[in-house]
Amino acid sequence: MGAPSWVVHPHGALERVSDNLWRVEGDLPLLPLKRVMIVVRMRDGRLVLHGAMALADEAMKKLEALGEPAVLLVPSRYHRMDAPRFAHRYPKMKVYVPRGSRGPVEDVVRVDGTYEDFEGDASVRLEPVHGIAHREGVVRVVSEDGTTLVFNDILFNMPHPPGPGGVVTRVLGSSGGPRVSRTGRIGLLRDPRALARRFVALASTPDLVRVAVAHHETISNEPAEALRRVAMTL
Numbered sequence: 001m002g003a004p005s006w007v008v009h010p011h012g013a014l015e016r017v018s019d020n021l022w023r024v025e026g027d028l029p030l031l032p033l034k035r036v037m038i039v040v041r042m043r044d045g046r047l048v049l050h051g052a053m054a055l056a057d058e059a060m061k062k063l064e065a066l067g068e069p070a071v072l073l074v075p076s077r078y079h080r081m082d083a084p085r086f087a088h089r090y091p092k093m094k095v096y097v098p099r100g101s102r103g104p105v106e107d108v109v110r111v112d113g114t115y116e117d118f119e120g121d122a123s124v125r126l127e128p129v130h131g132i133a134h135r136e137g138v139v140r141v142v143s144e145d146g147t148t149l150v151f152n153d154i155l156f157n158m159p160h161p162p163g164p165g166g167v168v169t170r171v172l173g174s175s176g177g178p179r180v181s182r183t184g185r186i187g188l189l190r191d192p193r194a195l196a197r198r199f200v201a202l203a204s205t206p207d208l209v210r211v212a213v214a215h216h217e218t219i220s221n222e223p224a225e226a227l228r229r230v231a232m233t234l
Helices: 057-066 083-089 099-106 163-171 182-187 192-203 223-231
Strands: 015-018 021-027 034-041 047-050 069-073 094-097 124-128 137-143 146-150 156-158 177-179 208-212
Touching (some): 192 223
Parallel strands (some): 069 094, 146 208
Antiparallel strands (some): 021 034, 124 137, 137 146
């Protein structure tokens, strides 16, 4: 089988969030959603990529200048589109996936282990999200300015888009601020109380400065309160 083509969809700049944390937001074809790739630099200089997104050449050069892309986190079965491209581009890269999503991800890309197998370091580690059958996890990133929690589809934070797209996201319960979307409740949620307790526990994270999500905007204004408010809706 030949190398997968490097397909680039429109995306923004590689934005520095903190000393060891970067973010890229891009379009999803045929959907009124933005997707987000998070890049974390470990203490030894290696990069951890959450939600891989194929970038244009200049942006990829900037990413590679930050460090060696060494770890790929495929955060769920629904976020595997660019995983084969990154695994081929960086053959030494280790690929990790939540154990509840391993089978579908392995259908398209090699997997080296589950989130439990990732050793991490003092700056980044992977943790479970309860109540969703291990289909996703949360990434804890410790930076100079505090702690960032990185979620996938179980937590959305997107504004209402204009036009027909906004109608779709309203129907799906995806837009309008921090929330567990209707599709997340149907496709991921198995134990609402367990998820609520987990959100509340994570809200107590010392020095929590932001919550990053896979779709749209980072929650940087009172992130702990946002998690607590979402927990109350479950």
